[in-house]
Amino acid sequence: MLTLLPSGVASSDPPVTLSPRLRSDSALRYLGTPSDWAADILQKLNYHGPLALSWDDTALKEAISVHTESKDVCVILGASEGVICITKEDNLENLFEQAQLQKADKLRVWLLSIPLPKIPLILVATVARGSSTKAKNLVDMHHQLTERLHEHNIHPVSLAADGAEVERAAQRMITAAAPAFSIYAIPNKKKGCSVVLQIPLYYDKHPIVIIQDSKHGLKTARNQIMTGARMLIVGCFIMCYSMLRQLADHILGPLFWHDISNAKKQDDRATARLFSAVTLKFNHENSPEQLGLSVYLFVLGELIDAWQNRNHCNHIKMVLRAQFFLMAWRSHTVAHPDHNLNTHFISRELFDIFLTLCDGLLSLIIVYCK
Known part of the structure; x- marks a missing residue:
């Protein structure tokens, strides 16, 4: 998996493991800190208004490659588990012999957008993942990404995805995990037709709105x-x-x-x-x-x-x-x-x-x- 920076240049920094649990489950890994780049772009544009966060998947050619980082360390790229560091040669052989690697076949991209004309999207993060990734793992990826954005006081107002079942399930879980809600009701005399809006509030009551394509x-x-x-x-x-x-x-x-x-x-x-x-x-x-x-x-x-x-x-x-x-x-x-x-x-x-x-x-x- 390779994470690209907004400038389109790959970072040369060594891979950083965010957490062991996330590393094995959802493979969200970063090279460098994409949220720093997003914050820098917003600062240069002198923009302090609302933002929108969206994500989608595209097909990825399946391949496993091994790169030598140093004399004793190898890095395996292309697995749905994420970037895997091997410190001993016999561990690498055992890994391939036991066929524990699942090739990633999708590339997930997160984009931050400013809702104004003629402003390009900001690439926040990319991650290679497998087709069988569950909604809970996608939610874990999302929370780690928003945590990094929160560190730079970046709080998207809307979260957009396509209508796939796993995406809608992930959006429901994001909504359910909110610590607080703002609730609005539009009554209707017909039974079962009243409209109740629940707006999740995250990070000191910053609202987020779940939307679809x-x-x-x-x-x-x-x-x-x-x-x-x-x-x-x-x-x-x-x-x-x-x-x-x-x-x-x-x-x-x-x-x-x-x-x-x-x-x-x-x-x-x-x-x-x-x-x-x-x-x-x-x-x-x-x-x-x-x-x-x-x-x-x-x-x-x-x-x-x-x-x-x-x-x-x-x-x-x-x-x-x-x-x-x-x-x-x-x-x-x-x-x-x-x-x-x-x-x-x-x-x-x-x-x-x-x-x-x-x-x-x-x-x-x-x-x-x-």
Whole structure:
């Protein structure tokens, strides 16, 4: 594993073990002190405002390499356990003979961002890890990183990750571990549809807000309609793959054939076309009987648009509309004798992602206003 500094130059300092437990479990290792670089950049920019911390994984070519640090010390790189120092040659042989090393196949990157235009991201840390790394180990990495940032009085307001199950589990654990919370409630007369916001407070009551990648959630919403495992039902109206095919088959339709035939699940452009105002208008005018699809495209498309350039009043209206719709839709599905959540409602994962998007944006508005 190699940790890069924000300048893109690898540090020549020897590896530093943060803790034996973390070394064996989650492999978070640093070369130098990346938080020093982040603090230095913020000082040079004379920036003292809010910050956002995000992280993501990318594929890493699996390889194990051995480097000689000195006559008696070797360093093994590329294992998911982290940088391993071997002091005796026979220990190195035993290690390879017993096949105890698991090759890292992912590179995890933490980035600190200033929410202002034309300012590049600040690379805080990177770590090589395995695909089987558990959420608890990811949380340990996060806490050690935030401890280092805290030493420099750097406290990100938001924590962003993608919608993978392990990432959402890690975010829930980060929230649960908070020593204090700020709680806000938005009541609703409909049972089970009230909104309760819990904003975790860390390090002398510094708020953090858990958020998701909004465009990743929209791609998942598109895939829900295209899967044959579900028949989404909103009230008396269904949503299914054939409706999207009609939009693509129509000579004036807004969708392309490759948007729905052997479509890539992570196609950003196809997703943007499906949830565009043009598609919504075309479907409403040419297929008014497909009201469920029109409502689905409008409400969820508005939720993602709420994360773009809008004033606070519009933000709140768009988010609350989506949140109340999702909660009421789920309550209706549960109460209906012929419907069930596994077939006629969006997946549990997508429901959780959308609620996180709703709660996250409302929480950010509260935090920034205060």
